[in-house]
Amino acid sequence: MRCLVRSSFKIRQLFGSRDCSSYVSRMRYLMRLKEDDEACLRALQSGSVLLYHKLAPLLMRTERGMYQLPALQATDVKGILGKLGKDEQLLNSSVLIGCSDDNVPQFSLDVGSLEQAAVEELCGGVFIDLRKAFFLLKGPEAPLVSKGQALLRWHQTHGFCSTTGQPTQRNQAGSQRVCLANGATYYPQMAPVVIVLVSDGRRCLLARQSGFPRGMYSALAGFCDIGETVEETLRREVAEEVGLEVESLLYSGSQHWPFPQSSFMVACHATVSPDNGEINLDGAELEDAQWFGLDEIEEALQRKTPLRNPKGESSVFWVPPSYAIANKLIQEWANQQKKS
Ligand SMILES: NC(=O)C1=CN([C@@H]2O[C@H](COP(=O)(O)OP(=O)(O)OC[C@H]3O[C@@H](n4cnc5c(N)ncnc54)[C@H](OP(=O)(O)O)[C@@H]3O)[C@@H](O)[C@H]2O)C=CC1
Numbered sequence: 001m002r003c004l005v006r007s008s009f010k011i012r013q014l015f016g017s018r019d020c021s022s023y024v025s026r027m028r029y030l031m032r033l034k035e036d037d038e039a040c041l042r043a044l045q046s047g048s049v050l051l052y053h054k055l056a057p058l059l060m061r062t063e064r065g066m067y068q069l070p071a072l073q074a075t076d077v078k079g080i081l082g083k084l085g086k087d088e089q090l091l092n093s094s095v096l097i098g099c100s101d102d103n104v105p106q107f108s109l110d111v112g113s114l115e116q117a118a119v120e121e122l123c124g125g126v127f128i129d130l131r132k133a134f135f136l137l138k139g140p141e142a143p144l145v146s147k148g149q150a151l152l153r154w155h156q157t158h159g160f161c162s163t164t165g166q167p168t169q170r171n172q173a174g175s176q177r178v179c180l181a182n183g184a185t186y187y188p189q190m191a192p193v194v195i196v197l198v199s200d201g202r203r204c205l206l207a208r209q210s211g212f213p214r215g216m217y218s219a220l221a222g223f224c225d226i227g228e229t230v231e232e233t234l235r236r237e238v239a240e241e242v243g244l245e246v247e248s249l250l251y252s253g254s255q256h257w258p259f260p261q262s263s264f265m266v267a268c269h270a271t272v273s274p275d276n277g278e279i280n281l282d283g284a285e286l287e288d289a290q291w292f293g294l295d296e297i298e299e300a301l302q303r304k305t306p307l308r309n310p311k312g313e314s315s316v317f318w319v320p321p322s323y324a325i326a327n328k329l330i331q332e333w334a335n336q337q338k339k340s
């Protein structure tokens, strides 16, 4: 199997033309906050905070009917806690998730112990399930809110050491947890997944699991087995799920995917020989898999909201929305086909 790497790949293209020195200083600053609990606690006092209620992020509706993340400062959160008669110390359970371009440290905090409606009223926002919130947010807000939720979820589910069974204790930034009984350190984790758009040069292959929304087809995806390379996972998953042998692959990009739990999606294109393109479906994993031509794909990409029948289900073929990396793969394939 050949592994193709783009020869004109430039790091600069990935990150745009941002001032490199300010990027470096932001990253060094974040690094220090992860290592120094007191510095992190001080940073929190002047930081911005994303609020979640039982892992559902707080969103605000703008005058134009769009949604955005409310710009809450630590002092606003203290004010809310004060008004609800709660201890300000709850703010200190915030976790560090980043630093804005204008150098404001960003935190996320779950206020699931407070009454949801009361917090919503005080903030003028609404807590929305992340799957829906992901659709509603635009630009860098969607990955930020997903990162904030992923880190909070990890802390909520990793409170105990898997060796001693004793409680673990987090550092102030929330970048690790330590077992005080044996000193074991635990770091937040993502499960690596390969997502691949298979092409035979003329058509691309999309599949659906029975749990997908009706009519939606996506690229093939699968979790990496322990010890596997991306190339090995890709080749195995395509063989397992649709019975095809991959000949070459090309890396496209990656994405953190919060559903159902944190996955690290590595997206690739792959080709199979048009002479060996007969699909042999693994019915346990997939409900259906089909080859699609450029016309059908272009139509599906343009279909912003799939048509729905009276039961509210889509009756046409559609593909994942633009925030999913599957959409990017499909878009790239269509652009490539148009050029050739
Ligand atoms: N961002 C995007 O564009 C897209 C993202 N995805 C995501 O990719 C991920 C993987 O795709 P999928 O086809 O389901 O994967 P797989 O084809 O690997 O099949 C999933 C099954 O693998 C088993 N499994 C093995 N390792 C893990 C693990 N670490 N976590 C969970 N299950 C594991 C589970 O089996 P069992 O339940 O029997 O234990 C699970 O049902 C999903 O989380 C999906 O949401 C998928 C398509 C598009």
Ligand SMILES: [Mg+2]
Pocket (backbone or CB within 6 Å): 220, 221, 222, 241, 285
């Ligand atoms: Mg799969």
